[in-house]
Amino acid sequence: MSRIVLTLAQAVGIVVLAFVVLSLVVGVVQWLAVAAVLVAVPVAAVWLYLRSSGRRAGPGRSGRPQRGTRPDGAVTRRAELEGRAVLDPAGRCGWCGSATRHQDRFGFPTTPLAHHREEIEAML
Incomplete structure (x- = not known):
């Protein structure tokens, strides 16, 4: 009788453990998720603020590299023409x-600048 009770107690102990x-x-995973959110929200807010205010160090990743101005003003003329498209x-x-x-030419939507690229080059 005591052997059955001992076996049953061991089984219950294993299940409880x-x-x-x-x-x-589950508690540790939940704590890590909450900690990640608490860190990510302020970091994302600062990133959005810096990105929207234009306060970035360096030229960033957008667009082509800046061209130097030539004496004949071709770069300013190009910027003027591209600004219209x-x-x-x-x-x-x-x-x-x-x-x-x-x-x-394949029927996909494109920007006015890409669509009128040949015309802009011809006017330069």
Whole structure:
């Protein structure tokens, strides 16, 4: 009789120990998730602030490298022409005035600058 009780007590002890270990693992994982969120939210806020305010060190990763100005003013002329090939607030192309979106030769939407690239190069 005592042997059966001892075996049953061992089985119950193992089950209780398994639940305790599982609870500890879940608690640690939950604590790590909360700690990650508490760290990520302020870091993301600072990153967004710096990105939106333009206070970055260095030129960043956007666009082509800056070209030096030439004496004939070709760079400023290029910037002026490329500045026209944008969408205006009404959604029309600033270069040709088209209200429909521009498409490349495969039918995919493209920007006005990419669509009018040959015309801009021809005017330079």
